[in-house]
Amino acid sequence: MSSISLRKIKKSFGALTILHAVDMEIDKGEFVVILGPSGCGKSTLLNVIAGLDECDEGQIVIEGKDVSGLEPSGRGLAMVFQSYALFPAMTVRRNLSFGMEIAGTPKATVTEKVAWVAKLLQIEALLDRKPGQLSGGQRQRVAIGRALVRSSSICLFDEPLSNLDAKLRAETRVELKQLHETLGSTMIYVTHDQIEAMTMADRVAVMHKGKVEQFAHPQSIYEKPASLFVAGFVGSPAMNFLEGRMDDAGRFVTADVPIDIDGYAFEGARPSGEAVLGLRCEDIVVVEPGTPRSVPAKLAFTELLGADALGWFDCLGKRFSVRLGVEAARSMHKEVGLRFDMAKASMFCAVSERRL
Amino acid sequence: MTAATVRRGTAFAPRAARIGLYVFLVVSAVFFILPLLLVIMNSLKPMEEIRQGNLLALPVNPNLEAWATAWASACTGLDCAGIRPGLWNSIKITIPSVVISTLAGALNGYALAQWKSRHANMIMLLITVGLFIPYQAMLYPTVKILSTVGMFRTYAGIVFVHIIYGLPYTTLLFRNFYVGIPDEISRAARMEGASFLRTFWSIILPISTNILVVVAILQFTGIWNDYLLGLIFAGNDNLPMTVQLTNIVGNSRGVANPNVNMAAALITAIPTLVVYFLSGRYFVRGIAAGAVKG
Numbered sequence A: 001m002s003s004i005s006l007r008k009i010k011k012s013f014g015a016l017t018i019l020h021a022v023d024m025e026i027d028k029g030e031f032v033v034i035l036g037p038s039g040c041g042k043s044t045l046l047n048v049i050a051g052l053d054e055c056d057e058g059q060i061v062i063e064g065k066d067v068s069g070l071e072p073s074g075r076g077l078a079m080v081f082q083s084y085a086l087f088p089a090m091t092v093r094r095n096l097s098f099g100m101e102i103a104g105t106p107k108a109t110v111t112e113k114v115a116w117v118a119k120l121l122q123i124e125a126l127l128d129r130k131p132g133q134l135s136g137g138q139r140q141r142v143a144i145g146r147a148l149v150r151s152s153s154i155c156l157f158d159e160p161l162s163n164l165d166a167k168l169r170a171e172t173r174v175e176l177k178q179l180h181e182t183l184g185s186t187m188i189y190v191t192h193d194q195i196e197a198m199t200m201a202d203r204v205a206v207m208h209k210g211k212v213e214q215f216a217h218p219q220s221i222y223e224k225p226a227s228l229f230v231a232g233f234v235g236s237p238a239m240n241f242l243e244g245r246m247d248d249a250g251r252f253v254t255a256d257v258p259i260d261i262d263g264y265a266f267e268g269a270r271p272s273g274e275a276v277l278g279l280r281c282e283d284i285v286v287v288e289p290g291t292p293r294s295v296p297a298k299l300a301f302t303e304l305l306g307a308d309a310l311g312w313f314d315c316l317g318k319r320f321s322v323r324l325g326v327e328a329a330r331s332m333h334k335e336v337g338l339r340f341d342m343a344k345a346s347m348f349c350a351v352s353e354r355r356l
Numbered sequence B: 001m002t003a004a005t006v007r008r009g010t011a012f013a014p015r016a017a018r019i020g021l022y023v024f025l026v027v028s029a030v031f032f033i034l035p036l037l038l039v040i041m042n043s044l045k046p047m048e049e050i051r052q053g054n055l056l057a058l059p060v061n062p063n064l065e066a067w068a069t070a071w072a073s074a075c076t077g078l079d080c081a082g083i084r085p086g087l088w089n090s091i092k093i094t095i096p097s098v099v100i101s102t103l104a105g106a107l108n109g110y111a112l113a114q115w116k117s118r119h120a121n122m123i124m125l126l127i128t129v130g131l132f133i134p135y136q137a138m139l140y141p142t143v144k145i146l147s148t149v150g151m152f153r154t155y156a157g158i159v160f161v162h163i164i165y166g167l168p169y170t171t172l173l174f175r176n177f178y179v180g181i182p183d184e185i186s187r188a189a190r191m192e193g194a195s196f197l198r199t200f201w202s203i204i205l206p207i208s209t210n211i212l213v214v215v216a217i218l219q220f221t222g223i224w225n226d227y228l229l230g231l232i233f234a235g236n237d238n239l240p241m242t243v244q245l246t247n248i249v250g251n252s253r254g255v256a257n258p259n260v261n262m263a264a265a266l267i268t269a270i271p272t273l274v275v276y277f278l279s280g281r282y283f284v285r286g287i288a289a290g291a292v293k294g
């Protein structure tokens, strides 16, 4: 049984439609990351799931129960907000116990739970402070604690790490992942940071303009992006794109240069018409100029990244990034050939922008 | 130019600015405090000294006779019991009016800040208009309404009028404070299962101390110093001090006693002065405070 099902969720603010028929099935105990650029509707989707915003159409089923019309408190969810949203006038202890106090939980249980979560998140020493006396990272822990303390089986996170510095973010990322393994609860985690998405998620839902473009394992999002948007959004540096079309011989032609695409596994039949070829920087090999099945290219510059390097080449009227070894980058010639690894390439229909 | 003169030259400008600032502050303080000093001085003079006609002269035999008269035996119209009965009337009118109009304004303001729709803006507009209509224009309808429900010239009536006339003001002040508080705090409370009122009471009110103090002080001074509404709506048994003060000052029988008048005016003003002195710090803090940090 899935933990959460979203069925055709629609949401508009006035004339502006923010969510277009979002469908998702989330399994019990899964760590799902919702990834997308700023303004694509991630927070809106989370708020709709939480019940803080009402959806205009569609159905939300949580653990087999239709909760579409229920108040947030009736849905059995917990949520961590982007700005933490701790209650400023209350001590950390009361921040943690407030929800249970309202629910009328017996005092002994409350004390026990607060102690448990404080130990889990190592915030025991902070319990009697006010949020104003905490650092950003500490506030963030308390916010997570407030979400965990009632042992809801589903936790929602809205970019909880976006206000932390890079180091703390990396640490907390690992801790959250461990927490997920310890508690086994279903977690939905919103972010626009793809590293968080790739490292934490069991499955990633990539959102764009209020639609879920792809919902899959992070590795398949990276290797087999379902749409042009996903291909361009995930991965750094961005995927290299070549616009062209399929000719009658089944080759891909760009700037009058035919490119052999043997080895590419099409989703369906070999298509025709306008298409886009996408290649990741590590799926391009630098070869001697004139090597068969290669295209001529000119080195523009190289970037050393420490462990490896990036070469930027002008080729077929575009600039390509190619991942190189540090040594190779140092001794790179100006005139080279580039060979594309078609088994790992992606092709998209130029019209529908879907994967071919 | 040597280095030393340069240094002195640059230090001069800020110092001049400081001196200018202090001169300005002292002059304005004197400007505001002088009338008060004059009133205090003259209220301490016996009648003989007043008759000599020099307002600016220091009292030769300062005493509190005029104060005693003003307090307990000056004539306000027909009865001569001083301003004393008015004090209690003023207190019992002001306190519930201030408390209720402030708290209700806070609740309204919070609701309005939460409610994001075109209608909310419409209501804000109406409230602002409500602020600008001089209340003299609303007196007649108010009198009519209150007499219809039998509250005209009663204690409940005057308190009710103060609350209603204060609400647009308090609502607006609180609303503008609350729109600065991040929405997510209220949303978080909702996730925790707190109702609207519970959120307001347990989470929002505790972070509103500064604005509460500011609004309460403004309401206190406004209501305590009110004359017109008290005169019209309070009824003879509940006339506030301000009305009795004018009765003392304007009493046409007998001779004029400026020292008694001044003492009465001071007695009437003492509560507001005390409130300002006690809470001035909060007041400034509240005026200066922006949104609350989460």
Ligand SMILES: Nc1ncnc2c1ncn2[C@@H]1O[C@H](COP(=O)(O)OP(=O)(O)OP(=O)(O)O)[C@@H](O)[C@H]1O
Pocket (backbone or CB within 6 Å): A013, A016, A018, A036, A037, A038, A039, A040, A041, A042, A043, A044, A045, A192
């Ligand atoms: N209350 C509202 N009224 C009108 N428009 C809104 C409202 N809330 C959000 N929007 C709009 O909906 C869109 C999606 O907003 P949302 O907050 O879901 O974005 P997001 O994906 O969470 O972005 P971010 O990563 O910046 O947090 C935005 O274009 C925003 O302007």
Ligand SMILES: [Mg+2]
Pocket (backbone or CB within 6 Å): A042, A043, A044, A082, A158, A159
């Ligand atoms: Mg957001």
